Amino acid sequence: MTDFKQLYQKNLELTKQNIKESVSKDIFIVQAINSIDELNRLINTLSKRIREWYSYCLPELDKSIEDNQRLAKLILTKTRKEQLKEIGLKEEGSMGKEFSKTELSLLTELAKELTNLYELKNKGEAYLEILVKELCPNMHTLTGALIGARLVELAGSLKKLATMSASQVQLLGAEKALFRHLVKGSRCPKYGILHEHPLIQKAKKSDHGKVARRLADKISIAVRVDFFKGKFIGDKLKKELEEKLNKN
Amino acid sequence: MTDFKQLYQKNLELTKQNIKESVSKDIFIVQAINSIDELNRLINTLSKRIREWYSYCLPELDKSIEDNQRLAKLILTKTRKEQLKEIGLKEEGSMGKEFSKTELSLLTELAKELTNLYELKNKGEAYLEILVKELCPNMHTLTGALIGARLVELAGSLKKLATMSASQVQLLGAEKALFRHLVKGSRCPKYGILHEHPLIQKAKKSDHGKVARRLADKISIAVRVDFFKGKFIGDKLKKELEEKLNKN
Numbered sequence: 350m351t352d353f354k355q356l357y358q359k360n361l362e363l364t365k366q367n368i369k370e371s372v373s374k375d376i377f378i379v380q381a382i383n384s385i386d387e388l389n390r391l392i393n394t395l396s397k398r399i400r401e402w403y404s405y406c407l408p409e410l411d412k413s414i415e416d417n418q419r420l421a422k423l424i425l426t427k428t429r430k431e432q433l434k435e436i437g438l439k440e441e442g443s444m445g446k447e448f449s450k451t452e453l454s455l456l457t458e459l460a461k462e463l464t465n466l467y468e469l470k471n472k473g474e475a476y477l478e479i480l481v482k483e484l485c486p487n488m489h490t491l492t493g494a495l496i497g498a499r500l501v502e503l504a505g506s507l508k509k510l511a512t513m514s515a516s517q518v519q520l521l522g523a524e525k526a527l528f529r530h531l532v533k534g535s536r537c538p539k540y541g542i543l544h545e546h547p548l549i550q551k552a553k554k555s556d557h558g559k560v561a562r563r564l565a566d567k568i569s570i571a572v573r574v575d576f577f578k579g580k581f582i583g584d585k586l587k588k589e590l591e592e593k594l595n596k597n
Numbered sequence: 598m599t600d601f602k603q604l605y606q607k608n609l610e611l612t613k614q615n616i617k618e619s620v621s622k623d624i625f626i627v628q629a630i631n632s633i634d635e636l637n638r639l640i641n642t643l644s645k646r647i648r649e650w651y652s653y654c655l656p657e658l659d660k661s662i663e664d665n666q667r668l669a670k671l672i673l674t675k676t677r678k679e680q681l682k683e684i685g686l687k688e689e690g691s692m693g694k695e696f697s698k699t700e701l702s703l704l705t706e707l708a709k710e711l712t713n714l715y716e717l718k719n720k721g722e723a724y725l726e727i728l729v730k731e732l733c734p735n736m737h738t739l740t741g742a743l744i745g746a747r748l749v750e751l752a753g754s755l756k757k758l759a760t761m762s763a764s765q766v767q768l769l770g771a772e773k774a775l776f777r778h779l780v781k782g783s784r785c786p787k788y789g790i791l792h793e794h795p796l797i798q799k800a801k802k803s804d805h806g807k808v809a810r811r812l813a814d815k816i817s818i819a820v821r822v823d824f825f826k827g828k829f830i831g832d833k834l835k836k837e838l839e840e841k842l843n844k845n
Contacts, residue, residue: 368692372653374700380650381703387646391639398635402628405620444616452622455629455724462717469710476703 374484375507381477382498388470392417395463399424402456407445409438418467421460487571490583491564491590492546499542500568511576518572519543519565543568548594563593622732623755629725630746636718640665643711647672650704655693657686666715669708735819738831739812739838740794747790748816759824766820767791767813791816796842811841 396417403424404411413436414420423432429447433440450457478494485507488497503521504510510518520527522541530537539558543549543565552560567586574582644665651672652659661684662668671680677695681688698705726742733755736745751769752758758766768775770789778785787806791797791813800808815834822830 362689365689365692369694372694376653377700380646380653384646384650384703384707387642391642394635394639398628398632402632405624405628441610441613444613446617446620452625455632455721458717458720459632462713465710465713469706472706473703 373507374480375501377480378477378484378498379502379506381473381480382495382502385470385473385477388466388473392463392466392470395459395466396420399456399459399463402459405445406448406453407432407443409433409436409443409445418464421463421467424460425457425464485572485575486581487575487579487583487586488568490587491568491571496542496546500572503542507572507576511572513569515562515566515569518569519561540565548590552594560594563590621755622728623749625728626725626732626746627750627754629721629728630743630750633718633721633725636714636721640711640714640718643707643714644668647704647707647711650707653693654696654701655680655691657681657684657691657693666712669711669715672708673705673712733820733823734829735823735827735831735834736816738835739816739819744790744794748820751790755820755824759820761817763810763814763817766817767809788813796838800842808842811838 399417399421400411403420407429410420410423410432414423423435427435430440433443474494477498481494481497482489485497485501488500491497492500500518500521501507501510504513513521520538520541521543523538524541526535526538529535540549540561543561544557546561546564548564549557549560567590571583571586574580647665647669648659651668655677658668658671658680662671671683675683678688681691722742725746729742729745730737733745733749736748739745740748748766748769749755749758752761761769768786768789769791771786772789774783774786777783788797788809791809792805794812796812797805797808815838819831819834822828
């Protein structure tokens with residue numbers, strides 16, 4: 350009986366050890382990109398609230414200033430008169446009502462929080478940049494930090510991404526369209542998340558599919574080299590890709 | 598022609614003036630309660646992300662500590678060893694992996710942001726308390742700040758709430774159930790948002806409907822007095838209500 354207990358204990362320890370070792374650094378990429386997505390959502394919610402609220406005070410500001418960060422800064426740093434000047438209006442021109450500072454105290458706190466969140470998002474992107482560059486230097490040269498991280502996130506882990514075929518990589522993020530194609534026979538998607546890549550963005554519409562395929566080819570090679578800790582060949586891959594695209 | 602132009606100008610000015618004057622202070626109540634709701638949502642999103650992420654480092658912490666604020670504080674102020682001690686575990690007992698500070702930098706920033714959001718939420722509630730107490734002193738005595746603000750928000754404005762019958766007030770927030778009752782003949786709801794009120798919470802289940810009706814009666818009176826800037830009769834109303842409830 351004690352033998353069995355010992356065996357159980359030993360087994361438990363080994364399992365814990367295995368779990369511990371299964372945590373690899375690419376989970377940080379997944380968590381970071383998800384955090385950035387969530388921060389974006391938080392920023393949008395808060396911006397909408399601030400815009401709606403401040404519209405009672407100065408409705409004209411909402412329309413004339415589209416950048417949320419700038420709006421928050423204006424609310425925080427300038428008086429209502431200066432804000433009116435900023436958008437070229439006089440006091441009589443506004444339909445809003447002036448409120449006292451105490452009345453607007455919560456609103457300014459919200460605006461402060463919004464600028465904090467923007468800062469945090471920037472920090473997150475810088476963090477992701479370093480992380481992707483360190484873990485997947487080859488992929489980073491081809492895709493940049495954001496698209497690279499999103500590929501890892503969609504695949505689930507770096508290992509899974511490395512074992513995917515190039516055509517799978519090409520369609521990551523287009524799962525819905527792919528299944529619609531397979532089940533209902535609609536048109537096959539040509540790219541998923543890669544659509545955001547500058548090379549595809551700047552290509553002609555009719556070339557998008559072709560560029561996506563070639564890009565996915567190279568990314569697939571790069572990820573494998575990254576996963577098996579190979580040499581840095583990112584610049585070579587990028588050059589090859591650009592040459593191929595320029596040829597036709 | 599110039600006459601018409603002048604008339605148009607004058608009209609525009611008057612309209613703007615009217616819009617300006619239509620902004621009353623109860624919009625602050627609506628905006629504040631909405632802000633608090635949104636802050637709650639932001640807090641939940643961020644907490645979930647932090648829990649998921651930190652689980653790779655110390656999965657046992659997620660299970661043992663349910664309070665998000667405390668979790669964030671632990672991550673921020675204590676080392677991993679101290680955290681292990683806090684939940685009564687030894688280093689070997691954990692299935693997580695230790696990561697360096699730079700690796701966790703974004704995570705700690707998120708935890709900081711979470712504590713900020715909690716503070717902001719507290720500030721928002723304090724702000725709301727003052728606001729409701731100032732604008733609707735009578736209702737405030739009966740309902741407290743949060744329920745009172747939610748009633749105003751659901752009605753649309755203080756004016757609309759004041760012109761509602763007591764039975765409408767009783768069912769504010771139960772619109773879905775009410776229409777289900779009217780259309781499909783399911784059971785009629787007995788209360789909406791008032792369900793959260795301590796008087797209803799502490800009553801017997803079978804008395805909930807009765808308490809809600811009496812509470813709504815008194816709230817309806819209080820709101821009208823508040824809206825027409827009458828005297829403070831909140832304590833009288835509250836006493837009457839409590840006496841009535843104690844009688845049967």
